[in-house]
Amino acid sequence: MNETRKSYDDQLSEIRSDVVRLAAKVGEQIGRATRSILDGDLDLVAAVYDEHYRLKDEIFDLEQRCYQVIALQQPLAVDLRTLLAVMRIIHEIQLSDNLMKNVARATRRLYPRELPPKVRGIVERMGTQASMLHNVAIDAFADGDAAAAAALPDMDDVMDDLQKDLFRAIFSEGAPDEPSLQKAVQISFVGRDYERAADHAVTIGRWVGFIVTGHLPSEPDETSS
Numbered sequence: 234m235n236e237t238r239k240s241y242d243d244q245l246s247e248i249r250s251d252v253v254r255l256a257a258k259v260g261e262q263i264g265r266a267t268r269s270i271l272d273g274d275l276d277l278v279a280a281v282y283d284e285h286y287r288l289k290d291e292i293f294d295l296e297q298r299c300y301q302v303i304a305l306q307q308p309l310a311v312d313l314r315t316l317l318a319v320m321r322i323i324h325e326i327q328l329s330d331n332l333m334k335n336v337a338r339a340t341r342r343l344y345p346r347e348l349p350p351k352v353r354g355i356v357e358r359m360g361t362q363a364s365m366l367h368n369v370a371i372d373a374f375a376d377g378d379a380a381a382a383a384a385l386p387d388m389d390d391v392m393d394d395l396q397k398d399l400f401r402a403i404f405s406e407g408a409p410d411e412p413s414l415q416k417a418v419q420i421s422f423v424g425r426d427y428e429r430a431a432d433h434a435v436t437i438g439r440w441v442g443f444i445v446t447g448h449l450p451s452e453p454d455e456t457s458s
Contacts, residue, residue: 241306245315248302249375251295252319252326256371258288259330260364263430266333267360269340270423271353281337285330292327296320314447318440322374325433325440329367332426332433339419339426346416349406355399356420359427362392366434373438379445382438392431399424 262284269277299316302308308316348356366388373382403417439450 241302241308244298244302244306245308245312248295248298248319249315251291252322253371253375255288255291255295255323256326256367256374258284259326259333260367260371262288262330262333263360263364263367266336266340267357267364269337270343271348271357271360273340273344273347275341275344278337278340281334285334288330289327292323295323311444314444318444321440322437325437329430329433332430335426336423339423342419343416346412348420349402351402352399352406352420355395355402356423356427359392359395359399359424362388362395363427363430363434366392366431370434370437370441373441374444377441377445379442382441382445385435385438389431389435392428396424396428 262281265277265284266281268274269281299320303313303316347353366385369381369388370385372378373385400421403420406413406417436450442448443450
């Protein structure tokens with residue numbers, strides 16, 4: 234094998250591996266942020282913040298490496314699709330990490346108040362669902378599995394239902410005073426953060442489909458008509 238091509242292939246392999254590695258870290262962030270708000274754990278909040286800033290630097294570095302490969306190696310076909318998709322996928326990964334920072338911040342704002350039992354149960358399920366969608370999306374990327382990627386929108390429907398359940402639970406608690414109202418607002422924001430994290434997983438799945446099929450995410454699915 235030509236040494237230049239080998240080096241190029243190695244760069245692509247490292248980029249793909251780093252996407253999976255960074256996504257795994259964000260998956261841990263989802264779990265960490267969820268435990269922080271369920272348990273009112275301020276140490277976990279600090280851990281989420283610390284990891285957030287490390288991830289921000291690593292994602293920026295990976296993005297720059299993608300630009301360098303495109304500029305210097307002039308990839309074609311599936312390699313170019315992969316690099317273009319990677320730059321979009323790491324953006325979605327970073328947005329999910331930002332949302333988990335928001336969840337951790339809500340822990341501080343709610344502290345030391347505990348979540349009502351019904352609300353707590355729904356938030357826990359939303360965290361689990363967000364983790365599941367994120368993991369399926371990244372596994373689909375790692376395996377080039379367009380079928381798994383295509384299943385993500387239906388999984389996202391579950392998250393949408395959970396968000397509705399959360400709103401109903403919040404309203405059932407009532408808000409007779411200002412502190413209760415502020416608590417309800419913070420919890421509703423947390424629900425929105427999980428719902429948006431699920432949306433980012435769905436978007437990752439669409440870019441996986443682009444890598445595999447060459448169809449841009451914005452293109453309609455001809456098989457569905």
